[in-house]
Amino acid sequence: MDRLVEVKDICVSYNNSKKILEKASLYINKNEIVGLVGESGSGKSTLLYVICGIKNVDYGEVSVYTDDIGIVLQNPQTALDPLKSIGYSLRESLVSFFKKKNLPRLSKKEMNHKIIKELEKVGISGSRINDYPYQFSGGELQRICLSRVLIKNPKLLILDEATSMLDVLVQAKIMKLLLKLQLEYNLSYLIISHDMDLINLVCNRAYILENTHIRELFNKEGDR
Secondary structure, eight states: EEEEEEEEEEEEEEETEEEEHHHHEEEEEEEOEEEEOOOOOOOOHHHHHTTTSSSSOOOEEEEOSSSOOOEEOOOHHHHHHHTSSSHHHHHHHHHHHHHHHTOOOOHHHHHHHHHHHHHHHTOGGGTTTTOOOGGSHHHHHHHHHHHHHHOOOSSEEEEESSTTOOOHHHHHHHHHHHHHHHHTOOEEEEEOOOOOHHHHOOEEEEEEEEEEEEEEEEEOOOOO
16 A cells, blocks of 8 residues: 655754654554554654654654645644634635646635535535624534635645544544545545544554654554
8 A cells, every 4th residue: 555654763962962763663544544542642643744744853754755744633623713704714815726737726615616626525514604603513613624724625634643632522523524425536644642432443453652652552453
């Protein structure tokens, strides 16, 4: 199976002293769901920054075979501008995507049509395109954040504790939606979570990050 991300024996430190990651390795294939667990401060966010090209490594190899990476963070309230409508926020994402890909820009009407389709795929009525973040529940806001990422056609979606602030019933609905979208968009997921029940339920493979090292927790399908 084709690799999307491969990290081999990396070391990352801060201020050339404190080691955050040491001889850490993992890989993510196309169309699979990979979990990453670890305590707060264990280096999960650092690894995310490395994969996204934000943080350099001291040594080791980092191979990322796509630049189409989307990230959904823990708190949807901070991810959206409270003074802008959700339609405005999604149009901004589209404009940045077209600019990055050197694609011709759509008209506002054409963008709104695409945005409405994407919102409805995640269960948000297109009639709410002009509503503001405060008018939505936490679960609805996380769906909108998903839509804002998916509208840019990512190949890899990183979910950084993306359901941890939601109640159990809403978490279940979001995960059901994510599994549906993974098949529809042929996505790969890296799910960063403290919830081992969630990781065991939805992931093909999972890693744990502890004491600066990464080790594999399970692999349901064997090496491919």
